[in-house]
Amino acid sequence: MTAGNGILLQVSGLTKRYGEVRAVDGISFSVPRGTVFTILGPNGAGKTTTLEILEGLRAPDSGEIELFGRRIARVDRREKARMGVLLQEGNFEPYLRVKEVIGLFGSFFPRARPVNEILELVALTEKRNAFVKELSGGQRQRLALGTALVNDPDLLFLDEPTTGLDPQARRNIWSIVADLKDQGKTIVLTTHYMEEAETLSDQVCIMDHGRIIAAGSPRVLTARLGEETIIEFTAPGMIGVPVVPSGGKVRRDGDAVLVEVTDLVPALRDLLAWAHENGVPLDNMIIRQPNLEDVFLSLTGRRLRE
Amino acid sequence: MKGIVALARTHLLTSLRERVTLFWFIVFPVFLLVILTLIFGNIGRQGGMNFQVGLINLEDRAGGGPDLAGIVVEAFTAIGEPRDGKEPLFTLHRPGPGEDKQGFLTRAEEELRRGKLTAVVIIPRGFNRAILSGERAEITLYVDPTRDGSQLAAAIIREVISGIDREILVRTGRFDQERAVPVRSEPLEGGPVSFSYASFLLPGVILMAFFTAGLFGVPGAILYARDRFQLRRYWVTPLTPARYFIGFTLGQGGLCLLQFVVLFLIGEYGLGAGVDFSRPAAAAFLLLGFLTFLSFGFLIASIARTANGGMAIANILNIPLMFLGGLFFPLGELPGFLQAVVLVNPVTYIAAGLRVGLGLTKGTISPIASVLVPLGWIALSILVAARRLSWEAA
Numbered sequence: 001m002t003a004g005n006g007i008l009l010q011v012s013g014l015t016k017r018y019g020e021v022r023a024v025d026g027i028s029f030s031v032p033r034g035t036v037f038t039i040l041g042p043n044g045a046g047k048t049t050t051l052e053i054l055e056g057l058r059a060p061d062s063g064e065i066e067l068f069g070r071r072i073a074r075v076d077r078r079e080k081a082r083m084g085v086l087l088q089e090g091n092f093e094p095y096l097r098v099k100e101v102i103g104l105f106g107s108f109f110p111r112a113r114p115v116n117e118i119l120e121l122v123a124l125t126e127k128r129n130a131f132v133k134e135l136s137g138g139q140r141q142r143l144a145l146g147t148a149l150v151n152d153p154d155l156l157f158l159d160e161p162t163t164g165l166d167p168q169a170r171r172n173i174w175s176i177v178a179d180l181k182d183q184g185k186t187i188v189l190t191t192h193y194m195e196e197a198e199t200l201s202d203q204v205c206i207m208d209h210g211r212i213i214a215a216g217s218p219r220v221l222t223a224r225l226g227e228e229t230i231i232e233f234t235a236p237g238m239i240g241v242p243v244v245p246s247g248g249k250v251r252r253d254g255d256a257v258l259v260e261v262t263d264l265v266p267a268l269r270d271l272l273a274w275a276h277e278n279g280v281p282l283d284n285m286i287i288r289q290p291n292l293e294d295v296f297l298s299l300t301g302r303r304l305r306e
Numbered sequence: 307m308k309g310i311v312a313l314a315r316t317h318l319l320t321s322l323r324e325r326v327t328l329f330w331f332i333v334f335p336v337f338l339l340v341i342l343t344l345i346f347g348n349i350g351r352q353g354g355m356n357f358q359v360g361l362i363n364l365e366d367r368a369g370g371g372p373d374l375a376g377i378v379v380e381a382f383t384a385i386g387e388p389r390d391g392k393e394p395l396f397t398l399h400r401p402g403p404g405e406d407k408q409g410f411l412t413r414a415e416e417e418l419r420r421g422k423l424t425a426v427v428i429i430p431r432g433f434n435r436a437i438l439s440g441e442r443a444e445i446t447l448y449v450d451p452t453r454d455g456s457q458l459a460a461a462i463i464r465e466v467i468s469g470i471d472r473e474i475l476v477r478t479g480r481f482d483q484e485r486a487v488p489v490r491s492e493p494l495e496g497g498p499v500s501f502s503y504a505s506f507l508l509p510g511v512i513l514m515a516f517f518t519a520g521l522f523g524v525p526g527a528i529l530y531a532r533d534r535f536q537l538r539r540y541w542v543t544p545l546t547p548a549r550y551f552i553g554f555t556l557g558q559g560g561l562c563l564l565q566f567v568v569l570f571l572i573g574e575y576g577l578g579a580g581v582d583f584s585r586p587a588a589a590a591f592l593l594l595g596f597l598t599f600l601s602f603g604f605l606i607a608s609i610a611r612t613a614n615g616g617m618a619i620a621n622i623l624n625i626p627l628m629f630l631g632g633l634f635f636p637l638g639e640l641p642g643f644l645q646a647v648v649l650v651n652p653v654t655y656i657a658a659g660l661r662v663g664l665g666l667t668k669g670t671i672s673p674i675a676s677v678l679v680p681l682g683w684i685a686l687s688i689l690v691a692a693r694r695l696s697w698e699a700a
Contacts, residue, residue, distance in 0.1 A: 055542045056541070056542065057538070057541060057542060077544040077546065080542065080543055080544045081544045083542075085542035085543075087535065087538055087539060087542065089535045089538070090534075090535035090536065090538050090539045091534040091535060091536050092536060092539070093316065093320050093531070093536060095319070095320045095323040095324050096316060096319070096320060100316070100319070103312065104312050104313070104316055105539075105543060107308045107309045107311070107312035107313075108309045108312075108540070108543040108544055108545040109543065109544060110544075131323075144539075147539065151543075157542075
């Protein structure tokens with residue numbers, strides 16, 4: 001199998017076992033040049049192992065990888081020189097200055113962008129002389145992103161880039177990734193934040209237990225749930241489920257109640273009547289379109305972050 | 307190549323910026339060099355070594371006959387006189403005219419406990435008679451075994467008394483001068499007569515600095531970087547473990563070079579050590595020491611599962627290897643099990659080899675052993691590290 005024009009990365013039948021556990025179980029996908037490809041899944045789905053194979057940290061047990069137009073057994077120095085990687089975990093030497101970290105990582109590549117350019121890109125120019133230990137969590141993650149961009153990579157791997165960050169820091173990272181996408185960079189992203197996947201991705205594949213259970217654009221994937229609208233509210237301690245005579249599928253998810261309806265107005269009328277009769281307050285009620293979380297829930301019966 | 311140089315620079319920079327490593331790798335060796343030289347600096351200097359010695363003659367002259375106890379007193383008095391304007395070896399403290407000898411003895415013992423006196427020599431009552439009748443005559447020597455100066459003084463006093471003893475035997479006709487075995491006066495470690503503690507200590511402290519940097523610095527830097535996934539960030543770039551190893555080693559070499567320069571300047575110009583490090587053999591043993599301790603560090607890094615485990619192993623090895631390697635004091639008589647540590651300890655061979663290379667001592671270890679034993683440790687350490695060292699956190 002040879003990737004066609006415009007495909008930067010193609011994976012076929014990739015497998016990795018740890019003892020009896022198949023962390024990655026024969027997955028296949030392809031990433032077109034200039035797109036953001038997101039691997040979505042809960043913890044333990046096999047996302048990070050997949051990325052570690054593609055980053056050259058692990059060798060696969062079987063499967064084919066075609067990267068930058070070359071079929072390879074495992075990713076090596078030649079491929080790494082054209083890749084940028086933001087790992088899920090990893091620190092920097094606390095007593096190095098920000099500019100020194102960027103300079104150090106730049107020295108590992110045959111060609112590197114100027115330090116100031118990278119600092120500007122990740123909005124750390126003002127912190128250029130600060131020690132790593134003085135940075136906030138969001139600044140450290142931007143520094144890590146800077147080290148991934150130092151060689152002006154053709155392919156960028158971002159493994160859970162916003163996990164553990166506050167909402168503001170998360171949006172800062174999203175903004176940088178969106179800029180990179182606009183510049184035509186090819187990005188492979190893993191996340192368990194559906195909003196992140198929906199905001200940034202051109203293509204999404206959903207993994208669970210080492211396998212890809214669904215793939216496509218966020219719009220295509222959510223369209224699988226049909227033309228439904230979701231009414232969601234919380235009802236702690238509620239006994240029984242709402243009666244919606246006009247039609248609708250009701251699901252409980254902890255304290256949350258989700259009512260999937262095709263015809264919103266009569267369904268809403270029925271639901272309000274039921275709530276009034278039964279004294280249910282319908283706390284935090286929202287009406288929304290289905291998202292990737294709902295797709296995952298409909299496919300596995302579990303939420304992404306369970 | 308630029309990656310290797312950048313890694314070397316990074317290792318050096320971070321070692322110096324972190325207060326803990328800066329203290330242990332630079333400040334502490336300087337402190338140790340200065341403080342030990344200030345305390346023991348007079349040892350061995352010609353005319354500079356001086357011990358405060360109490361001398362009490364309890365012999366009663368009432369019995370008549372030759373005053374052999376007096377000979378002993380004369381001998382010590384002669385040693386206690388300045389020669390060529392230099393300070394004498396002993397400053398003698400004796401009972402004043404009419405002073406009660408027992409009272410003086412009690413006071414001398416107290417001053418010995420307080421460190422004001424280094425040793426107290428007591429010539430017992432009946433000393434003359436005992437010698438003349440062929441009985442066992444004993445001179446009592448009080449020393450404080452917890453003080454190094456006291457032990458050194460004791461060794462010198464025993465030597466002096468041994469000389470007096472022979473003289474007495476000759477004078478009393480009990481000893482054949484022709485058959486006398488002259489006692490050859492050997493300075494400490496058999497080196498030149500102008501032994502200086504600062505010159506003995508400086509190479510030892512330099513090696514200690516290398517030793518500490520290798521034993522603690524190498525596994526500390528590698529294992530903490532591994533456990534905190536710093537190394538992982540490197541492995542997703544084109545950097546390979548082999549290039550990292552070279553860069554790290556160069557950085558460690560830079561650190562040791564800095565240690566050497568700082569200690570040499572202070573030792574040479576601040577403490578007057580007068581050690582010629584330009585000798586090729588000395589440079590070779592410094593390099594051998596650096597490589598041995600570096601490989602020791604990699605050995606520890608390879609057998610420890612975590613950074614904390616590595617530090618624990620380094621701590622366990624630190625004291626026996628450092629203090630039973632002759633870095634600070636000449637290795638004297640030690641119990642058997644400690645001798646075993648001395649014999650397998652590469653520090654022993656490197657320290658001895660370096661001092662011989664510097665012309666400070668004649669050396670009691672063969673030059674071949676001085677080179678081969680550390681080389682053996684390097685080979686063993688590299689072999690184990692190559693097989694066991696994991697670049698990924700467990």
